[in-house]
Amino acid sequence: MKVPQILGLLSGDGSRPLRQQLAITLAVVFTASILVAVLLLDQLFAWQARGLIDQRSGFFMDSMLAVREYTSKDVNPIVAPLNEGPGVFRPEAVPSYSATSVFEYLKQAKPDYKQYSYREAALNPTNLKDKADTFETSIIQSFREAPSTGSLTGEKVTPLGRFHYVARPIKISKDSCLVCHSTPERAPRSQLLAYGDSNGYGWQLNEVVGAQIVTVPQDAVLKAKRQSLLTTALLLALVFVVVGLAANSVLNRLILRPMRQISQKAEEASVTPASVSFDEKSRADEIGLLARSFERMKQSLAISMQMLKDRQKP
Amino acid sequence: MILLALVLGACGFSPGSSSALCGPTGVLRVGLLAPSEGSTSTAQSFSDAELQALKSLLLQASRCDVVLEPLNSVDRARTSLSERRWDLAFLPPGLTAYAMGSSAGYTSVRSLGSSRRSRSAILVRESSHYHSLQDLQQARIGLLPRGSLTGFYLPLYNLHGLNLARVSYALNHAALLAMLDHAEVEAIAWDEALPPPSLAVRRLHVDAHVLPLGAMVLSGSLTSSDYIAFLRALDANAAQMPTGLGYAAGVLPEQQAIQPLKAIVESVEAWQLPLDGQPYRVYGAKAAG
Numbered sequence: 001m002k003v004p005q006i007l008g009l010l011s012g013d014g015s016r017p018l019r020q021q022l023a024i025t026l027a028v029v030f031t032a033s034i035l036v037a038v039l040l041l042d043q044l045f046a047w048q049a050r051g052l053i054d055q056r057s058g059f060f061m062d063s064m065l066a067v068r069e070y071t072s073k074d075v076n077p078i079v080a081p082l083n084e085g086p087g088v089f090r091p092e093a094v095p096s097y098s099a100t101s102v103f104e105y106l107k108q109a110k111p112d113y114k115q116y117s118y119r120e121a122a123l124n125p126t127n128l129k130d131k132a133d134t135f136e137t138s139i140i141q142s143f144r145e146a147p148s149t150g151s152l153t154g155e156k157v158t159p160l161g162r163f164h165y166v167a168r169p170i171k172i173s174k175d176s177c178l179v180c181h182s183t184p185e186r187a188p189r190s191q192l193l194a195y196g197d198s199n200g201y202g203w204q205l206n207e208v209v210g211a212q213i214v215t216v217p218q219d220a221v222l223k224a225k226r227q228s229l230l231t232t233a234l235l236l237a238l239v240f241v242v243v244g245l246a247a248n249s250v251l252n253r254l255i256l257r258p259m260r261q262i263s264q265k266a267e268e269a270s271v272t273p274a275s276v277s278f279d280e281k282s283r284a285d286e287i288g289l290l291a292r293s294f295e296r297m298k299q300s301l302a303i304s305m306q307m308l309k310d311r312q313k314p
Numbered sequence: 315m316i317l318l319a320l321v322l323g324a325c326g327f328s329p330g331s332s333s334a335l336c337g338p339t340g341v342l343r344v345g346l347l348a349p350s351e352g353s354t355s356t357a358q359s360f361s362d363a364e365l366q367a368l369k370s371l372l373l374q375a376s377r378c379d380v381v382l383e384p385l386n387s388v389d390r391a392r393t394s395l396s397e398r399r400w401d402l403a404f405l406p407p408g409l410t411a412y413a414m415g416s417s418a419g420y421t422s423v424r425s426l427g428s429s430r431r432s433r434s435a436i437l438v439r440e441s442s443h444y445h446s447l448q449d450l451q452q453a454r455i456g457l458l459p460r461g462s463l464t465g466f467y468l469p470l471y472n473l474h475g476l477n478l479a480r481v482s483y484a485l486n487h488a489a490l491l492a493m494l495d496h497a498e499v500e501a502i503a504w505d506e507a508l509p510p511p512s513l514a515v516r517r518l519h520v521d522a523h524v525l526p527l528g529a530m531v532l533s534g535s536l537t538s539s540d541y542i543a544f545l546r547a548l549d550a551n552a553a554q555m556p557t558g559l560g561y562a563a564g565v566l567p568e569q570q571a572i573q574p575l576k577a578i579v580e581s582v583e584a585w586q587l588p589l590d591g592q593p594y595r596v597y598g599a600k601a602a603g
Contacts, residue, residue, distance in 0.1 A: 086589035088389060104339075114340060117379070128357055129383035133366060159373055193459055193483055193590065196386030198357045 022251055023244070030240040038233050042225070045232075049224040050164065054153060057166035057214035060103070060118060064212060067102045068095035072176060080188070089194035094180070096120050096130070115220050120170060122210030126181065126191075126200025136213060143169035144208045155218065162218035170210040172203055181209075258287045266294055273302040335544045336378035337401030338535050344372060345403035346384040347391055349427030349528035349560055352458045352465050352487045352505060356384045364556035371554045372402075375547035386485060388461030395420065401533045404559060407432070408463030410529040411572055411579045421537045422529035422567040423545060427560040432525035433506040434468035439494060440514035444501065447473060447519050454480040456490040456502040460587060463575065464505040465490075467582045468521050473596045481588035526571040530561070577601040 010028060012021040072095050079093035091097040103118040121132040123140055132140055135156055143149055151168045172178065180187045184197035203209050258280050269276040276298060280291035337343055346368070348359035360368075365384060372380045383400070385391045391409055394400050395418045404426055405413060413420035438444045444453070455478050458465020465487070482499055484490045490502040495513050504511075506520065532541060548555075552563040578601060585598030 086591045088393075117341075127383070128365075128385065129381065131362070131365070131384075133369075159370070160377070160379060190590070193485060194387045194390050196357060196485055198386070 018256065019248065019251060022247060026240075026244050026247065030237075030244070034233060034236050034240070037236060038229060041229055041232055045225045045228045046221070049221045049228070052224065053164060053216055053221055054166055057116070057216070058151075060106070060116065060214055061166070061168055061212050063106075064099040064103060064118065067099045071095040071098040072174070076176075083188040083190045085190075087190065089188065089190035091194075096127075115216055117215050119213045119215075120210055121213055122170070122200075124199055124202065124209070126195050128199065130210070132210065136211065139167050139213065140169075140208065140211050143167075143211060147171075147208060156215075160217075163215045164218050164221055165213055165215045167211045167213045169208045170212060171208050172205055175205060178203065178205065254285070255287065258283075259290075262287070262291055262294060269294070269298045269301065273298045273305065333540075333543060334377040335536065335539060335541055336376065337533065341379040341381050342372060342376050342402060343400050344380055344382045345391055345394055345400040345405070346382060347388065347404060347406055347409065347528075348558065349404065349406050350432075350505075350507070351388070351406045351408060351462045352485075352490075356386050359558045360384065360556045364558075367554050368556055368559075371548070371551055375544050375551070387459055388466075389459035392461035398533060401536050403531050404528070405531060406462070406528040407525050407572075407575070408465075408467055408579065409461050410526070410531060410567070411463065411467075411575045412461060412583070413531045414572065414576055415580050415583070417583075419534045420531035421534075422531045422569075422572075423541075424530040424548075425560075425562040425565040425567045426528040426530055428527075431507055432464055433523070434464040434472075434521040434525070435504040435506050436469055436472065436501050436518045437491075437494065437504045437511070437515045438501045438518050439497075440516050442500060442516070444518055447476070450478070450501055450518070451476055452479045453500040454478070454482065454498070456482050456484060456493045456499040457588075458487070458490070458503060459483050459485070462503075463525060463579070465503040467575075467579050468523065469503040470582050470585075470588075470596055471578050471600070472519060472521060474598075474600055476596050478588070478594045478596065480591060481594045483590045523575060524571065526568055526575070527560075529567040 008015075010025055012018075012025065016024070071093070075098065076093045076095075079090050082090055083093060100118065100120060107113045107116065119136070120130055121136040121140065122130050123132055123137065125131050139152060142152065147169070149169065151166060153164070153166045156163050156165055172181070178186070180191060181200060181203040183201055184192055187201070262278065262280060265276050265278060278291040278295045278298065280287050281295050282288065283291065335342065346356060346360075346365075348356045365382065369380050369382045372382070383394075385394075388406065388409055391403070391405070392412055395403065395409065395413045398418065403409075403413065403420070406427075410422055412418060414422060436447070436450075444450060450473065453476075455469075455473070457469060460466050480499075482493060484493060487503075487505060487508055490499075490504075491511050491513055493499050494502045494515070501518060504517075548561070549563040552561050555561040581599060581601035585596075588594035
C-alpha cells in the first residue's frame, strides 16, 4: 500500500459507506493510541513499581533499625546479665538477631512480603550465616570506600533468576556494640561457647562492617508493572469502545438516517414534486441546509413542470 | 480454549516450579557443622570458597533459595534441631543421634566424614591420684558443649551417680586439654580418634561404643516431599562438596551403630543438665546402652 492509499483509507476517499469509513478510521486511530500509550506507560509503570519496592525496602530497613535500637536500649540491659551467668547464650539480647527474627515474622504478615528477603551481611560475621558472599562483599567494599554513600540499589542475577536489591551500610556507631564484637576476652563467656572465638571480633568504632540488604525477585517488579499496564490498557480499550459506539449512533441519528430520508424524498420529488415536503428544512444544521436546497430545487422543478404543461396546452 | 490448554500445559511442564525442594518457609535452611566433634571450629574447617560452592550446589539441586548456617557450637545446633529450624543439616555423630530422636524427627540420608574409629574417653593428668571413675567424686570436669557425643553425652552417661564440684565447657578438645594443663579441671572428655595429646595424661575410662560417622539429615517436611532427585543431584556433584565434609555419594548411614547411642542421648537429654561453671550431680534415669 502506498502512502496516499493509507491516507485515503484513514481519512476516507468516498469509496465506502460513511459508517464503515468511520469505523475504520476510529479503529486505526484508537489502536495506534493504545499502542503508544502502552509503550509510554510501560516505562512509567516500571519506574513506579521499582519506586514502590525501593520505598517498601527502605521502610523495612528503617523498621529493622528501630528493632535494633529497641534491642540495644531496652532488651539488652535486661538479658545481658543472664549471658554473663552460667546458662546458655540468649541471642535475644543481640540487635542483629532480633532484627532478623522480627523480619521473619513480618514476612508472614502479608503474602506480598513473602518475596522479600533481608540480610545483615558482614565481612567478618559472628554468625557464619551472615558471611557476605561475593556479591555482598562487593557492596560492603563500596560502602567502605565511600563512607558517605547512603544506599545502593541495583539488579543481580542468580541461578534462581534476576533480583532487585537495596542496600545500606552497617556502621559501628556505638561503643556498646564493641562489648561483643571487639575481642573474645571482652565478650560474654556464653557468647564464646555459642559462636566460637574465631570470627566476629576485631571490629572498630565507626567502621563499616557490613550491610543491610533487602532483595526482591525482579519478577515481583515485573508482575506489579504488568498488572497496572493490563488494567490501564483494558480501561483504555473500554473507553474507546464506548466512544466508538457513541460516535456511530450520533452519526446514524444525526446524519445517515435524515440523509436517507432526504434522498428518498428527492427520488419521489423527481416524479411528483408537489406532493413531497422536505420537513428537515427547519433544522439548523447542515442537513437543514441540504433540505432547504432540495426544497428550492423541488419548487423550481414544480414551476418548470407547470410551465411545460401550460405550453403543451393548445 | 486450545490456547488456554497450551498455556496451562506449558506451565505444568516448566522445570523448577514443580520440582523445587524447599522447606515450609519457602527457602531451604541448611545447618552445617564440621563432621568430627570438637577438633576444629566449623569456620576453620571450610574455606569461604568451599562454603560458596556448597551453597550454590544446594541451590542448584533444590532450585530453592538456600540459607546456609555454618555453626561452631553443637549446643546452638542442638537448639536449632529441637526447634526444627533447619530443613537439612550436615551433622557430627552426636547431633545425628539427637536429630534422629523422636523430639526432632530428622532422617539421616547420607554418611559424612571419614572412618576415624572415635571412642569417648575420660582423661586425667598422669600425675593425678585418680584411678577409677568413682574417684572423680567432687572433682572439676571439662566437657564439650551439649550436643557432642564424645564430649558430652557419653562422658555424662559414664559419670552417672557422681557429684561433680564444677562442670566447665570448652568449644574443642584442644581447649579442654589446655584447661587440664592449667589445672582448672581434674578430668576432661576426650576423643580417641584425635592424635595423642602432648600433655602427659592417663585414660581413666574408655567407653565401649565405637562411634558412627556423622550424617546429612533431612527434616520431616523434606522427607515427606519428593527428595530423590535432589539427593541424586548432590550425589552426581559430590566433588563440589567441601572435602572436609566427607560426603559419601550414595552411602546410607549405618543405622545399627547409632541405635544404642540414640537411646543414650535420649536418656541423658531427659536429665537436668549441667550449667557452665556450676556444681552438678549426675543423676537421672539411665537407658541400657
